[in-house]
Amino acid sequence: MMLGGVVGWPIGHSLSPLIHGAWLSAAGITGVYQALPAEDEPAFDALIARGKAGMFRGLNVTAPWKLRALRAAGSSASETARRAGSANLLTFADGQVAAESTDxxxxxxxxxxxxxxxxxxxxxxxxxxxxxxxxxxxxxxxxxxxxxxxxxxxxxxxxxxxxxxxxxxxxxxxxxxxxxxxxxxxxxxxxxxxxxxxxxxxxxxxxxxxxxxxxxxxxxxxxxxxDGLAMLIGQARPSFQAIYGVAPPPTDVRTLCLRAMGGVS
Missing domain, CATH: 3.40.50.720 (NAD(P)-binding Rossmann-like Domain)
Structure with missing residues (x-):
């Protein structure tokens, strides 16, 4: 079971689980992508520790933890993330964490x-x-x-x-x-x-x-x-590939998001 998720506070409004879940289903991948609340620094750090322990393949990070995510990776942060001054994607392997910015x-x-x-x-x-x-x-x-x-x-x-x-x-x-x-x-x-x-x-x-x-x-x-939804989906694509190892399959995730938002394109 390949596990991923998005970390932030608050996080219940996030559409990322819907987007990644649709891609997982379309790709036939046995995996989970879930919203993970981190109300304070100890809660965020605990999730990073779980990732290093092999419990997560990768995590997207949203407000207010993007700067802390960058710091968590140290020298393993990408040049793009360092220049951006924040990271919205963490991946884990062999007890180490790497940071990237796909925003x-x-x-x-x-x-x-x-x-x-x-x-x-x-x-x-x-x-x-x-x-x-x-x-x-x-x-x-x-x-x-x-x-x-x-x-x-x-x-x-x-x-x-x-x-x-x-x-x-x-x-x-x-x-x-x-x-x-x-x-x-x-x-x-x-x-x-x-x-x-x-x-x-x-x-x-x-x-x-x-x-x-x-x-x-x-x-x-x-x-x-x-609109910001196009950006959200755009930043999710490289995140999905980094976490699950395959490119997201062609799936109309925008329509799924619009339905969940109660809106129209």
Whole structure:
């Protein structure tokens, strides 16, 4: 029995067990992927210890434990995870733990699927936020050739991020020049969509609700939007392969998620 799961707090809302469970069933794999609550650091560390003891093949990690996941792997963390400053995937073998960040992969996959006309190489991108999600986004977008700026309510946090990743520190006034705006905040940002270029793509990493107020406003203006569910599924694909050793089979997991959310595509 191959065991995996997703760790976070709170975790009951996570769609990851539904996504990975569908892939396990379609692939005919005898395995389990479950939501694992970790309310505090000792609970999180206990799950890592269980993984090292061979009880898990791998674990996805969500808030608030992505930084602690990176630290748990130490020198075994990938370059991508180290640059992102967090890890959302831990794999275990021979008593050791390795860390990876697939969030950037998920972001780029979502953009390719829902904004295929956007050329990232040379694009002007603004990321809203300066936390772990924003940092992962900046790394992926810069690697794709974009010119990336960061807007955050805390100037100090924004300056730390841009200094570490060679990005630009921007203000909300500069959003009008962006080809892509990515909300990496856990809340709805104070952004006037009418101030953006009508040709800009707007992305929100949040997937509950599917169409956040930011995306709804952009849709009402006729703009191209990218939702957080596409990113969630995109980051899950390499995680599934890392944990279970095979690529996820072709399965319409998005429709399954939308049904579970009570929404439509």
């Amino acid at each position: 950037g992969h998920g972001l780029l996959t979502a953009l390719r699927e829902q904004a295929p006309g956007l050329e990232l190489d040379g694009a002007r991108v603004t990321v809203l936020g300066a936390g772990g999600a924003a940092r992962a986004a900046v790394v992926a977008l810069k690697d794709a050739g974009a010119v990336v700026g960061v807007v955050n309510r805390s100037p100090d946090r924004a300056r730390q991020l841009v200094a570490a990743l060679d990005a630009l520190h921007q203000t909300t006034e500069e959003l009008r020049d962006a080809d892509l705006v990515v909300n990496a905040l856990p809340v709805d940002p104070a952004v006037d969509v009418d101030a953006l270029s009508p040709h800009a793509v707007v992305m929100d990493m949040t997937y509950r609700p599917l169409h956040t107020p930011l995306l709804t406003a952009a849709l009402d203006r006729g703009m191209t939007v990218v």
